[in-house]
Amino acid sequence: MMKQITRTRTDPEETRSRILEVAENFFRSIGYQKTSVADIAAEVGMSPANVYRFFPSKGAINECICGRIVEEVAAIAFSIARTNAPAPEKLSRLLTSIHEHNKATLIKEKRTHEMVAAAMQENWSIIKAHIERMTTILEGIIREGVEAGDFDVDDPAEASRSVKRAFMTFMHPQMIEHCILHGEDTEEGLREQIRFILKGLGKTG
Amino acid sequence: MMKQITRTRTDPEETRSRILEVAENFFRSIGYQKTSVADIAAEVGMSPANVYRFFPSKGAINECICGRIVEEVAAIAFSIARTNAPAPEKLSRLLTSIHEHNKATLIKEKRTHEMVAAAMQENWSIIKAHIERMTTILEGIIREGVEAGDFDVDDPAEASRSVKRAFMTFMHPQMIEHCILHGEDTEEGLREQIRFILKGLGKTG
Known part of the structure; x- marks a missing residue:
């Protein structure tokens, strides 16, 4: 009879989560740019090569974390x-x-801004998907408004893209930062x- | 009788122009960030200390040059x-x-983009004045449209600010760059x- 081999196997999903958790702590404390994969690996207690088995790059780790950040924004939009x-x-x-929400995230959490800015450079696909989802939510509301006779729009998809662009100064992280910096982020401007x-x-009306 | 003193005095305005011309050549060939006041001084044939008598900093030189760049944009707007x-x-x-115009200036002349970006950081007042002038031009056109019955707007000043914001993605240098980079700078988007x-x-109509 073969001797039973007892190995402590860690669930790969658990390891992934642990890497993400440690990385997010580093990104939020010392910042995305200053964190290295070696720092993350040391804290998790694995070799950098082992971390790379789970994530091909620091950018790939940030992609997952930013995925959750934009998920929060989408959840707010869906709930409304x-x-x-x-x-x-x-x-x-x-x-x-x-x-x-975006303003609070930026002002209160400069590190989040750095992470999202990095994702906009390195992981555009995730940001693009987020913008598309937000535009789809806008389109749904515009369709409802057209059906109820509150809006008069021929092409709700086109209109949702226009609304997105028209509101860019109040949504885009860099634009929000720019407006705050130059004292142009006002309640009145937002209402206008x-x-x-x-x-x-x-x-109508 | 006193001996007449002949001194070759250079007109300060001429020296100023010469410094600006040399600086602009440097900014456009090796770039704003890489150019030093010492480079400019050497080319003009004066000491850096002497250049500082005319301009307190490299940023002040760039402010004058960017003043001319935004002047071009305003001239286009005025002519229309x-x-x-x-x-x-x-x-x-x-x-x-x-x-x-802004797109051509950016794509064809990366150096101009760098100069304007530096002015947005260091000489916001000149950019702010430019934006205000452009908004005033928009307001004038909106007033004309209201008088002719083409537009229906209660407050043309407010409307001009909204138009400026709604068109930000197509005017702001960083936003234009961002859209080109992500393939979102389309003729159709502009028309929409x-x-x-x-x-x-x-x-109306």
């Missing part, structure tokens, strides 16, 4: 889109909430822009 | 604003022309956004 409010009110609340967007959608 | 076309057509032509802006201004 699901309410029963009229479309113009939903749109206004959604834009305001996303702006406030939302009013303009609602008018562009041909809100 | 002065035509007799209907306001919606003027606005559409102005936005398209500014986008195309101008259509949306005209609708936001309540264009």
Whole structure:
């Protein structure tokens, strides 16, 4: 009879999670740029080569972490889109909430900004997918508004792209930073822009 | 009788111009960041200390040069604003022309982009003044459109700020670069956004 081999096997999913957790702590404490894969490996208690078996690069680790960050933003948008409010009110609340969330994330957490900025450089696909999802949520609200007679729009998909662009200064991390830096991030400006967007959608009344 | 003193005095304005000309050549050939005041001084044939009598810093030299760059943009806007076309057509032509000019300046002349980016960091006042002037030109066109019954806007100053923000992705150097990089700078996108802006201004017809 063969001797039974007892090996302590760690679940690969657990190791992945552990790497992500340690990496996120490093990114949030010393910053994305200053963290190396060697730092992460040492803290997890594995060799860098072993970490690379799970993630091909530091950028790939950041991609996963930023995936969760943008997931939070999408969750806010979905929760507003699901309410029963009229479309113009939903749109206004959604834009305001996303702006406030992004601004809070940037101002309070400079490290998050650095991580997202890195992802915009190195992992554009994840940011692009996020923007597309957000645009789809906008499109859904615009369609509802058209059906209810609140909006007058021929092509809701086109309109959602225009709304996204028209609101860029209040959503894009660099633009928000730029506006705060130059004292141009005002409540009044935000309200003006939302009013303009609602008018562009041909809100009746 | 006193002996007449003959001194070759150089006109300070001429020296200033010469410094600007030499500096611009350096900025456009080796780049703003890599050029030092010592490089400029050596080429003009003066000491760096002497250059500093005319300009307190390299940033101050760049401010003057960028002043001329934004002057070109304003000249394009003014020339369109002065035509007799209907306001919606003027606005559409102005936005398209500014986008195309800024894009050409960026793509063809990376060095200009670097100079303007440096001015946005170091000499915000000149860029701010430029944005305000452009917004004033937009406001004038919107007022004309309201008077002619082409636009339906309560507050043309507010509307001009909204138009500026709604068109940011097609005007801001970093945003243009970002869109080109990600293949999102399309003719169709530009047309969509101008259509949306005209609708936001309540264009009749």
